Amino acid sequence: MRARNSHCMSRGLITLVAVFCLAATSSAQQYDRVVKKNHWSVSSNVNGIRQDRAEDAAYAELYSGLERGGFKSYSESLNPWRAGAQTAAIVHLDRFSMAGGFSFEQSQGDQMCGSMFIHPGIYPVDMIEFIPGKKTLQTYAFDGGISVDLTPSVRLGGKMDFMSSNWSKRKDLRHTNYRLDLAVTPGILFHSGDVAVGLNYIFKRDTETITAEQIGTGESTYYVFHDKGLMYGAYGPWGGSGIHLDEVGVSGFPVVRNFHGGALQLDADGSLFELTYLHGAGKAGEKQSTWYRFPSNTWKLMWSDKYMFGETVLLSRLSHEYNSVRNSETVLEKVSSGGVSSIIEHGENLIYSEKSQETVLEDELIAERWEFLLRVSRKSTSSEAFQMYPFVAAQNLDLYGITLAPKLRRTAWELGAAFTFAAGAVKEDSYKTAEDSGVVTSPFRLDEYYQMDMEYKTSKRLGVDVDLRIHLPRQIYLKLDASVIKAFNIKTLGGDMRYASTIGLGYEF
Amino acid sequence: MKRLLYILFIGVLLMSCDRDKAVPYGDLCEVSVMAEYPSEFSSFVRQGVTVRVEDINLGSVYESGTDGSGCAHFKLVKGLYRFSISDIADQDIFNGTSDKVSITSSSQVRVGLMHSKAGSIIIKEIYCGGCKRLPQEGTYQMDKYIVLHNNDFRVQYLDSLCFGSLSPYNSNSNNVWVSKDPVTDAIIYPDFVPIVQCIWQFGGSGHDFPLQPGEDAVLAVHGAIDHTIQYPLSVNLNKPDYFVCYNSTYFTNPSYHPAPGNLISQDRILDVVIKTGQANAYTLSLNSPAVVIFRAQGTAIEDFVLTPDAVKPTPGDTHNPIVAIPPEWVVDAVEVFNGSTNANTKRLQPSLDAGYVTLSETYLGHSLMRKVDAEASQKQGYEVLSDTNNSSVDFYESEKQSLHE
Numbered sequence: 001m002r003a004r005n006s007h008c009m010s011r012g013l014i015t016l017v018a019v020f021c022l023a024a025t026s027s028a029q030q031y032d033r034v035v036k037k038n039h040w041s042v043s044s045n046v047n048g049i050r051q052d053r054a055e056d057a058a059y060a061e062l063y064s065g066l067e068r069g070g071f072k073s074y075s076e077s078l079n080p081w082r083a084g085a086q087t088a089a090i091v092h093l094d095r096f097s098m099a100g101g102f103s104f105e106q107s108q109g110d111q112m113c114g115s116m117f118i119h120p121g122i123y124p125v126d127m128i129e130f131i132p133g134k135k136t137l138q139t140y141a142f143d144g145g146i147s148v149d150l151t152p153s154v155r156l157g158g159k160m161d162f163m164s165s166n167w168s169k170r171k172d173l174r175h176t177n178y179r180l181d182l183a184v185t186p187g188i189l190f191h192s193g194d195v196a197v198g199l200n201y202i203f204k205r206d207t208e209t210i211t212a213e214q215i216g217t218g219e220s221t222y223y224v225f226h227d228k229g230l231m232y233g234a235y236g237p238w239g240g241s242g243i244h245l246d247e248v249g250v251s252g253f254p255v256v257r258n259f260h261g262g263a264l265q266l267d268a269d270g271s272l273f274e275l276t277y278l279h280g281a282g283k284a285g286e287k288q289s290t291w292y293r294f295p296s297n298t299w300k301l302m303w304s305d306k307y308m309f310g311e312t313v314l315l316s317r318l319s320h321e322y323n324s325v326r327n328s329e330t331v332l333e334k335v336s337s338g339g340v341s342s343i344i345e346h347g348e349n350l351i352y353s354e355k356s357q358e359t360v361l362e363d364e365l366i367a368e369r370w371e372f373l374l375r376v377s378r379k380s381t382s383s384e385a386f387q388m389y390p391f392v393a394a395q396n397l398d399l400y401g402i403t404l405a406p407k408l409r410r411t412a413w414e415l416g417a418a419f420t421f422a423a424g425a426v427k428e429d430s431y432k433t434a435e436d437s438g439v440v441t442s443p444f445r446l447d448e449y450y451q452m453d454m455e456y457k458t459s460k461r462l463g464v465d466v467d468l469r470i471h472l473p474r475q476i477y478l479k480l481d482a483s484v485i486k487a488f489n490i491k492t493l494g495g496d497m498r499y500a501s502t503i504g505l506g507y508e509f
Numbered sequence: 510m511k512r513l514l515y516i517l518f519i520g521v522l523l524m525s526c527d528r529d530k531a532v533p534y535g536d537l538c539e540v541s542v543m544a545e546y547p548s549e550f551s552s553f554v555r556q557g558v559t560v561r562v563e564d565i566n567l568g569s570v571y572e573s574g575t576d577g578s579g580c581a582h583f584k585l586v587k588g589l590y591r592f593s594i595s596d597i598a599d600q601d602i603f604n605g606t607s608d609k610v611s612i613t614s615s616s617q618v619r620v621g622l623m624h625s626k627a628g629s630i631i632i633k634e635i636y637c638g639g640c641k642r643l644p645q646e647g648t649y650q651m652d653k654y655i656v657l658h659n660n661d662f663r664v665q666y667l668d669s670l671c672f673g674s675l676s677p678y679n680s681n682s683n684n685v686w687v688s689k690d691p692v693t694d695a696i697i698y699p700d701f702v703p704i705v706q707c708i709w710q711f712g713g714s715g716h717d718f719p720l721q722p723g724e725d726a727v728l729a730v731h732g733a734i735d736h737t738i739q740y741p742l743s744v745n746l747n748k749p750d751y752f753v754c755y756n757s758t759y760f761t762n763p764s765y766h767p768a769p770g771n772l773i774s775q776d777r778i779l780d781v782v783i784k785t786g787q788a789n790a791y792t793l794s795l796n797s798p799a800v801v802i803f804r805a806q807g808t809a810i811e812d813f814v815l816t817p818d819a820v821k822p823t824p825g826d827t828h829n830p831i832v833a834i835p836p837e838w839v840v841d842a843v844e845v846f847n848g849s850t851n852a853n854t855k856r857l858q859p860s861l862d863a864g865y866v867t868l869s870e871t872y873l874g875h876s877l878m879r880k881v882d883a884e885a886s887q888k889q890g891y892e893v894l895s896d897t898n899n900s901s902v903d904f905y906e907s908e909k910q911s912l913h914e
Contacts, residue, residue: 221870234568237870241851244567328532331566331588333609334852336683346611347587353531386533388569389586433534437584438562438573 007358018440030508031088036366037313039306043274043318044199047189049090050097050107051267052306054460056234058089061506063479070495071461071487074452075120077109077135084139089191100144108136116210117222118167118179120285123255124294124352125284126227127210128247128449129238133171140164147189151483158186172214173222173238179208189265198265202278211252212245229327229352230384230393231450233444249343250289259300276300280325287419288343289332296325312367313491319361325451327352329387331479355416356381363395371416373405388443399424399457411471418465418483421471426457452492461487479504524878537584539615544579544594546603546622552604554579557704560598560620563885565609566581566851567590573852584711587613594620595863595899600627602898604863608855609689609695621696627896630665630802631841632679633658633725633879636796638911640742640874648872652766653730655800658879659720660894664763667726668713669780670840671755671810672754676705676831680797680846680853680865682800684825691700698858701833702801702842703821704788708812708832709754710777717776723891728779728854730752730793733769734896737914742874746770752777754791765790785830797870799856802837836861843900845877864901876910 034057035041040048066081111132118137120126125140145159161181167177187200214222224238224245236389239246245253280296302319314421335344358379365372380399400423407416463485472478481502490496542560545551560581561748562571566589573581573721590610590689596603605622624678632655639650655672659665677684711718729746733753736743746753747770755778760766786792786836793800812860814832815817822830842861846853848869866877880903895903 201512221873240849240870242568252620257740331611333589333615343682346589347613349586349588350531350535384531384533388567389534389584393532434584438571440570440572441568467557 001274002068010041012317013245031090033057034090035239036315036364038316039270039272039304040267042304042317042319043198043265043272044202044276045187045189045200045265045274046099046185047121047155047187047198047200048172048265049099049145050092050147050149050155050193050195051189051315056089057224058087058091058423058509059086059506061085061479061504062381063502063504064437065481065500065502066499067498067499069485071456071485071493071498072116073120073456074114074449075114077112080107080109082107096146096148096381098144098146100142102142103139103143105139106136107438109136110134111204114139116175116177117208118165118177123257123282123284123324124229124354125233125255125292125394127243128225128227128446129173129175129212129222130225131171131173131222133169133174135169138166139496141324145453153190153192154469155189155191156187157189158184160184160389172216173212173224174215175210175212177208177210178204181206182474187263191267194267196265196267197374197461198263200257201260201263202261202263202276205252206278207255207256209252209254210245215382225449227446228329228387229354230395230445231385231453232385232387232393233446235444235446238319242274244285244291247289249341251285252284255282255284259292270305272304272306274300274302274304276302279414282325287331288345290330290345291332292327292329293348294327296321296323309325312365315364315366317362317364318340320357322355322357324355325353326350351387352383352385354383355382369409371405371407371409373418374402375403375405377401388439388441389436390437390439391443392431392433392482393430393443393445394429395425395455397424397491398426413471414469416467416469418463419465420465422463423460424459426454448492455490455492459487459490459493461485477508478504479506510644518760526891534586535711537586538612540583540585540612541617542573542581542583542594543617543619544575544581544596544605545619546579547624550601550603550624552562553598553601554597558594561593561595563591563593563785565591565846572627584804592620593859593863593899593901594622594654595897596622597897602627604859604898605821606696606855606863608860609630610695620902621695621859623858623863625860627660627898628672628841629659629661629663630720631658631660631879631894631896632656632669632843633835633894634911635798635800635843635845636744636876637730637793637795637845638868638871638873638875639795640740640910641802641872642740642743645740649736649743650795650872651731652736652740652746654746654910655728655730655745656911657720657728657802658892660896662889662891664722664724665720666713666716667711667718667720667752668715668808669804670711671805671830672709672711672728672779673704673801673803673834674793675694675799675801675856676703676829677741677856678705678792678794678798680794680799680856681712681826681850683759684854684856686856691756691764696855700836702803702839702857702861703823703831704801704834705782705789705823705829705831706792707759708782708810708814709791710782711752711845712776722889722890723893727751729769730791731765731771732767734767735770742913744804744910745914747772747910749774750777752779754779756781757846759784759794760789760791762788763789780799782810783832785820785832787828794845795848796805796868797845797853799842799844799862801842801857801861802840803834804840806835829900843904861898863897863899864906867906869906874909874913876907877904878907878911880905 062184062402084105086103112135114128141163143161149191163181165179189198215445226234234242259280263276278298282294285291300321305316330348331346360377366492405418467481470478485498487496592607605620631733636655707789735745846865848867880895
């Protein structure tokens with residue numbers, strides 16, 4: 001028995017070690033083309049990598065880039081730079097296939113303030129500080145998936161995505177953030193002829209904690225705005241009550257979300273349908289001091305059609321995603337009894353609700369020597385904030401975008417361009433649900449930042465992106481990318497242009 | 510098969526519209542607030558008395574007038590609230606507060622009112638929050654002072670007036686002297702005023718320290734020196750006619766209690782009536798003192814502190830007993846809340862101070878000052894300050910100390 005196990009382990013190790021070597025000896029099909037040609041690549045079921053198999057592919061790349069320009073959100077830097085390394089591979093063997101990759105990126109920007117979160121806007125609450133300083137972000141990520149043929153008709157597989165991010169600002173009001181993103185998706189797929197049915201479970205978790213501190217002394221203290229929805233919230237000293245950055249018994253401002261859900265896939269005659277549902281449970285705070293709870297529901301319907309005429313592939317994709325989230329603020333009381341302090345929760349009040357729908361249509365032609373992509377998207381979001389009775393603030397935000405991206409491919413080089421037009425519209429309404437409430441105070445809104453945020457999201461803009469890839473000897477490639485965005489009718493932001501460039505050096509196995 | 514899948518796609522697309530719309534303020538609580546006057550003043554129940562409701566956590570404030578039966582009605586979201594009533598009818602003042610009342614459903618809240626009269630000598634200013642040491646690094650808090658004011662048209666005398674602060678030192682500390690009624694959630698105050706650490710007393714034999722109508726007296730709590738020599742953002746407390754809490758026998762800490770400046774006369778150094786704490790410096794809270802001035806009635810304060818029930822141990826703290834002063838001896842009192850937390854608890858019973866003034870932040874040179882009653886001042890011909898026995902109404906936070914030059 002022991003000898004048999006040892007033999008199995010050796011086989012597994014050899015297989016693992018051979019991943020990149022096997023890929024290296026296969027034909028040098030570009031990784032992203034291999035991924036795109038498999039129309040199951042948009043599905044969350046990892047078994048799809050064996051369903052529409054193309055060749056093996058792998059690459060490794062070092063890159064560096066920088067941006068300039070005043071057309072940015074209030075949280076971004078005027079002149080950030082980034083550098084990183086990434087690698088990915090897809091390998092197909094007789095009875096199983098594997099896909100995976102890992103990456104590291106360091107980015108840094110000067111004169112940054114605004115949101116204290118790494119990805120502003122993904123939570124229904126935010127923290128905004130106002131002292132510009134240098135911020136550094138380090139991101140580590142890896143993902144890996146495997147799909148195994150159990151029987152000629154059944155495939156079993158699983159995938160894991162992991163990302164860890166560290167974010168720090170070293171000037172008062174200084175803060176450090178630790179963020180974790182994890183996704184696990186085991187799945188199964190039944191296939192017979194041209195028909196396949198897949199089912200997979202999805203678990204996701206993301207956590208982020210903001211730890212703020214003030215080391216220096218100055219004439220005045222540092223103020224923070226705690227956004228509870230539509231830029232309404234509490235404005236005060238960063239250590240004050242109601243801001244939650246410096247509460248006794250809680251480490252910083254922690255936020256956590258757990259998602260559970262699943263997806264169902266149907267593939268027939270070259271058309272793939274996928275229905276995904278995710279239920280999220282989010283909260284801010286910890287232990288007895290939970291300040292907010294925000295459950296969410298996401299439905300996504302995706303259709304992908306693949307048509308081959310000769311060597312040319314036509315991929316059509318239509319997706320529609322519906323998302324809703326509600327945020328409730330808890331009523332907490334700190335009581336002391338016998339020298340022991342405890343927190344009592346007296347219930348919660350709903351203070352914010354948001355619903356969004358996003359529709360994306362893509363048509364992509366992939367031929368041997370050229371490609372063409374057309375992408376049209378629309379996202380509509382309805383939000384309501386009601387933090388102080390009887391005031392209600394409502395917003396409808398519509399964002400549109402269209403992209404045309406042709407690409408030429410030759411043996412020694414590839415040249416692509418992307419032309420993008422985007423715009424948006426915002427409609428707002430503020431009202432009171434009762435005129436005789438007797439309210440004396442009114443909710444506070446950070447108007448200046450709200451105007452900047454809306455202008456950044458909704459202003460009309462044209463973007464041009466040019467990328468050149470030069471194939472050097474020994475499967476090495478050099479990648480150059482440059483883009484410019486021109487926005488129109490800018491009044492509150494620092495500029496109407498944004499430039500970006502990236503250089504990369506890679507190797508295709 | 511493909512056609513069937515298309516139909517399924519369109520069907521699910523159409524069904525994706527969410528019909529469950531969130532209703533803002535969908536579950537409000539209807540709250541009735543009843544003003545309960547003392548039985549001998551029941552005739553004061555009337556329409557139009559303002560009831561103030563404050564959400565302790567969010568800071569939102571609502572006001573409504575009582576109806577003919579003395580009841581005001583509100584619709585509120587779930588929360589922790591402070592209900593307060595301040596009714597002034599000529600010389601009669603009625604104040605009452607129900608603090609930290611949890612509202613999670615429709616309820617009735619009763620606010621018991623206490624009767625009081627407007628004061629003669631009142632506290633005009635409390636500077637306790639300290640300032641920055643600029644241009645040096647750090648902060649400074651040894652420059653605390655209190656200003657007293659004669660708000661009466663008659664001459665008042667500071668002789669034998671006593672000064673102290675309440676236990677606990679800070680408004681957000683554990684308060685062992687108050688409890689909560691399990692049925693009504695109302696705060697129950699003790700029948701005494703717990704003075705912590707020390708009672709200071711103005712000297713004089715009865716008429717040595719007069720205060721003319723509208724006149725002020727400055728009491729330096731720590732050093733009666735010119736603090737501005739070292740710390741320009743501080744104040745100069747070395748002035749003639751200023752008083753100081755100084756006793757080199759009981760409070761030996763020279764940083765907090767340097768020898769009074771050359772302009773301070775000996776007779777303006779307050780006496781220590783009794784010291785119950787163990788610190789070598791007199792402690793006045795940096796961010797939230799509850800300050801009282803009082804005068805013993807029917808006995809001398811020195812004799813009172815020797816009576817058996819005058820000094821009580823503090824539950825859970827054997828090192829800091831308190832002196833239990835009868836509330837009716839209090840001439841004036843002011844409650845200060847710590848602005849950096851919402852876990853404050855009132856220490857002063859509503860009849861002494863129905864509200865509180867908040868010190869938003871320490872070490873900024875902010876001071877808590879009583880508002881001027883402009884109409885009364887013009888009428889009387891001297892400075893008359895607002896005195897409703899409710900520091901929420903009477904006080905405000907000033908950006909700078911009044912003595913800062």
